[in-house]
Amino acid sequence: MTADSTQSAPPPQSDTLRRVICVARAPNNALLAEMRSAGWEVVVAKTAAGAEAATKKSGVAAGLIDFDGFTPRDFPTLKACLSQTAIGWVAIAAEGQTASKAVRELIRNFCFDYVTLPLPPEWISHALGHARGMAALDYVDTAADTLLTDDSTMVGTCEAMQQLYSTIRKFANTNASVFISGQSGTGKELTALAIHRCSPRRKAPFVAINCGAIPHHLLQSELFGYERGAFTGADGRRIGRIESANGGTLFLDEIGDMPFEAQAGLLRFLQEGKIERLGGNESIPVDIRIISATHVDLEAAILAGRFRTDLFHRLCVLRINEPPLSARGKDIEILAHYVLQKYKTDSTHKIHGFTPSAIDAMCSYHWPGNVRELINRVRHALVMAEGRLLTPRDLDLESQPAGERMTLDRIREQAERSAIETALLSHDHRPGETATALGISRATLYRRMVAYGIYVAEDTALDDTDEELNGDVSN
Template sequence: MNMEARGWSPVIHREIGEPLPPMPGSDTAPGVIALDGASPPDSRQIEAILGNSRREWIALVPGRRNPEELLTGSVADCLFAHHPLPPDPDSLDTLLRHAAGLSALRQKTAAKESDEDIPQDTDESEMVGTTPAMMKLFGQIRKTARVDAPVLIHGESGTGKELAAHAIHERSPRAEGPFIAVNCGALPTELIQSELFGHEKGAFTGAIERHEGRIEAASGGTLLLDEIGDLPLNLQANLLRFLQSGVIQRVGSSHDVSVDVRILAATNVDIADAVAAGDFREDLFHRLNVLQLEIPPLRERPDDIEVLARFFFDRFQTESAPSLSGISRNALHVMRHYDWPGNVRELINRMRRGMVMAEGRLLQPEDLGLERRGHWRRARSLEEVRENAEREAIHAALIRNRQCVTEAAQELDVSRMTLYRLMDRYGLRDTSEA
């Protein structure tokens, strides 16, 4: 397999006891180690060789050997993954890309923690992912950040809608301005108008001074209206007026105040259904729904689960049990097959709690509270199996043809337009130009 032609320069190391040759390029680039299979490697030697490296390592195991015979205990914990010999170029390339993504995330975390200007409690739930669906989302975030139009962000609870909104703001021309998030479902109904639009002194009982609303406070920046579907109908009219005119009136005032702010809205419900039910104004929906982002749930990107687990293990290691040094393969297996109804937020909470309470050297399923939990991923239907096979075939064809859609379409015996449609459907559209 010509790894250099694919952009990788791995280390191939066949004798476990020998020093590792130098790796060209970054010391965080993923590496490959080939095990000869004659006998199980000495765990202390392989820990000494691989354990102190910042790289993610992939073991190549002879196809005639059971990987569990060679990769036991601490040896397995030093590795990102294993792959049979002789290697399949496309599968190994995919593994290396996932490993490279994880290395980059860990390097980013280490850089943050070593920077004295960045507080240690930086946002623990930043967006992390290496799957095609997340690459597509990151490309869409970059595109929407360039313009000033409203964006409607949809996703289940815990998927990171506010993080996506913040990412748009940070990459926009308004990045130097304020970013203010308002949870429309958490404010008391009688206070929402005052909180959004502000009020004048004496406008109502208790209004002892003028109050600047959230919309006005976000002037020059970005305002996120989270859970926009919970906004009462009477206030939807006021918000629509602001979106149309760019002016607000504080409660108790008849004077217009011009406000320059970009509006982002987020919801975990289908607003189109709410419009059909008469619970949401159709004209406001169209005003907010100029651009759209869909945040995929964690269960739809299982390849990101291990990446996220290892990323947050590194993030919370300073507050973990002193003896804890890694995540067991059993825990990673259980996490991959759990349905994660609370999405990334639930994964973060389970990792943080498990790392504090763990008593062993490796994080176990029972530390995460997953050993007897429900919500295990159900058996896939025939349609889901068919779609997964189609997606993998398209992904592999694109890799083999270096993302050339024309050549991949010829290989798959479909038209270019059909392939583009399928790439969009499965989140495989190239976002490198974004």
């Protein structure tokens, strides 16, 4: 997920749970009296501007709106009022009153209920209570989740995320280099940003560079900068990313894609704490903290000669293993609701949440693209949805067609994969301890990790004396 966060409005407080807005050109005084006698605190708005001002006040739990007398010029403002997540709206109309197509669409897309007057006094109270309750269910209290900083969007309450939050807080208090490993789309940059924001360097720059997105021949100039005339096209001095992060944090994403020749220059900087711009002779001291990340297996890259061992040890003083989404359990539902709230304006009508089958589909899906894929699927669903609740079809997670139904082997594979990922997280990705906890040999664990595409975060080189290599394949 990205680092900026637009939090939804807080739910109504306990002492204002019965505060309601009545939007009407000509309010029905008898109805207002009935509502007040039923215990509702009523705020009356006779114009669209008045309704907009009223919805911005805290503690409003529900709204009652009569469209009679409002013109199409008022509809954009009224639509903005009806879109307030924390307010449940009920539309009212006098018996025999007809509504235009635009009004019908507003009622259908944004109101929880529609009632016709006259009606028994207790009915309107029941309708408002229902709308208030549905709005409260639609609200996602992201503040209750463990967020590391006021503007962070790291959302999650599962054990793996709690461990991650704890590790981030500990790492933030040191200046040692941090290496973040994990699958693509798990939020490694968010973790790096959280470390920076929790550290004494929080007021200094956080500079990120994707080593895999910059052409190899330009990477050194991006990192170290250059002087005028250093090469063709160098018309002036340019400060590099390292120098621009002075006093703060430099995040090197996809460090595993850094070309071998650039690795030597980075290693020299880490050893000396000084840089030289390309084409210059001046040694410039720079004080930064390095955080790096990659989705590739750097140990394997070292064995293949693609990554320097000495640089790896400089970068990997402290290590964090980012948990995959498939190992985060109920966090999937929390994240889905968070994304829904953040991008709800992508939809042409008000979406209230997910169907139970959609929640089940998301929780059973293996999420190869992790959080990034979840964000994309929910945003796609918001655009494609025709109803008020997102379905598996909207998320493109419909059940497999007949003939491709889940077999017992497939169910067992999913359960085994989940058990391995959970055990790895519990034992800090130590293969020996993980294998012992699972009751299998280390070789069996490694073979199944490879089969399921689980990232090997630690050295998993096998001992030729391992019992499975000697013929024991009972596990």
